[in-house]
Amino acid sequence: MKSLTVITALLAAVLFFGSHAVRAESPKVGQPAPDFKLPDQNGQVHTLADFRGKWLALYFYPKDDTPGCTEQACKFRDDLHQITALGAQVIGISVDNTSSHAAFAKKYNLQFPLLSDSKAEAAARYGSLLNLGIVKFAKRNTFLIDPQGIIVKVYLSASASRNALEVVEDLKKLTGHL
Numbered sequence: 001m002k003s004l005t006v007i008t009a010l011l012a013a014v015l016f017f018g019s020h021a022v023r024a025e026s027p028k029v030g031q032p033a034p035d036f037k038l039p040d041q042n043g044q045v046h047t048l049a050d051f052r053g054k055w056l057a058l059y060f061y062p063k064d065d066t067p068g069c070t071e072q073a074c075k076f077r078d079d080l081h082q083i084t085a086l087g088a089q090v091i092g093i094s095v096d097n098t099s100s101h102a103a104f105a106k107k108y109n110l111q112f113p114l115l116s117d118s119k120a121e122a123a124a125r126y127g128s129l130l131n132l133g134i135v136k137f138a139k140r141n142t143f144l145i146d147p148q149g150i151i152v153k154v155y156l157s158a159s160a161s162r163n164a165l166e167v168v169e170d171l172k173k174l175t176g177h178l
Helices: 002-020 067-078 081-083 098-108 121-125 165-175
Strands: 037-039 046-047 057-058 088-094 114-116 127-133 136-138 142-145 151-155
Touching: 002 114, 037 114, 057 121, 057 165, 067 081, 067 098, 067 142, 081 088, 088 098, 088 121, 098 114, 114 142, 121 127, 151 165
Parallel strands: 057 088, 088 114
Antiparallel strands: 037 046, 057 142, 127 136, 142 151
C-alpha cells in the first residue's frame, strides 16, 4: 500500500510540474544555433565556436547508461566514421555530471564528447529541457548545425535507434555526397 501511495505521489508531482514547466521553444531551421560552454567527460570545455567550419550533430539525451540513451550513443559511435567522413562531428549533451559521462563513455567506448550541462542552461536554450521541478532531464532532441553555426535540421523526440542513421542520410544530402 505504501508503494502505491509513493507511486501516486510521484506521478502527481510529475504531472503537476510537467504541466507547469517552462516550455522554451526549440530553435528553428535557419536560425543561429545557441552558444554553449560546457565541460566534456575529460574536463575539456567546449563551445559552439570550437566547431565553426564543420558540420555538427548536437544531440541532447536524458540520462547516461539508460537503455534508450545507450542505444542512441552506441549508434552514433558505430556511425562516427561515416559522420566524420562527411565533415561533421558529434556531441552529446545531458544534465549528468562529467564523472557520469566519463564512466558512460568508457563503458561503451564512445569516442566523441559528452558535455555536462549540470545547470541545464544549454538544454533550456535549445528547448530541450524537461523540468519537473525537483528533477531535470534533457529531452531527446538533435540539431544538425552547418559550418557557419546555422541550424539546418531539427529532430524533436528523436528515435534512439534511428537518429544516427537519419543524421548520416541528411548529411549526405546536405553535403552532396549521395
